[in-house]
Amino acid sequence: MNFLQKEVLQPEITVMGNCQACGELVQVNTPKCPYCDTLLNQQSLLDSAKMNFVVTQAISSANTIRTFRPAAYLLILLSLGRFVLEHSFRNLLFVVVWLFPLFTVLRWFMKHGGLNSSDAEYLEAKKQMKSALILWLAATLINWITFAVAIGSGK
Numbered sequence: 001m002n003f004l005q006k007e008v009l010q011p012e013i014t015v016m017g018n019c020q021a022c023g024e025l026v027q028v029n030t031p032k033c034p035y036c037d038t039l040l041n042q043q044s045l046l047d048s049a050k051m052n053f054v055v056t057q058a059i060s061s062a063n064t065i066r067t068f069r070p071a072a073y074l075l076i077l078l079s080l081g082r083f084v085l086e087h088s089f090r091n092l093l094f095v096v097v098w099l100f101p102l103f104t105v106l107r108w109f110m111k112h113g114g115l116n117s118s119d120a121e122y123l124e125a126k127k128q129m130k131s132a133l134i135l136w137l138a139a140t141l142i143n144w145i146t147f148a149v150a151i152g153s154g155k
């Protein structure tokens with residue numbers, strides 16, 4: 001096997017699962033837990049490794065979504081300022097882009113929201129996504145409501 005194939009395309013990664021007895025992270029295929037000497041069930045070690053992987057993915061995705069937060073405040077600010085803004089600036093509020101974060105948060109819940117994990121970081125990420133959902137729903141509602149008011153008052 002050449003270098004490219006071995007080192008770049010198939011790098012050796014350490015897959016870690018949790019010991020069934022003590023819960024410590026152990027490399028998959030380790031026969032015996034180095035922490036508590038329990039003989040490890042490889043299937044359940046592999047299952048917990050998979051779980052760790054999806055939980056890590058969910059957390060990292062939530063961390064990215066959290067960075068959208070300032071944009072929600074900007075949307076609220078622009079919506080409230082709709083009545084004083086120039087017409088061309090007001091049009092900025094209708095670009096579909098503003099719906100993207102809301103849909104992204106909803107997709108996070110569809111993809112990652114139902115994990116049966118008690119991982120503290122995952123639970124925190126889920127909490128963060130709930131508040132992101134509320135924030136983006138509120139920002140979108142304020143945008144629509146101020147739009148309706150602006151139309152109603154003929155502006």
Ligand SMILES: [Zn+2]
Pocket residue numbers: 019020021022023024033034035036037038
């Ligand atoms: Zn152990």
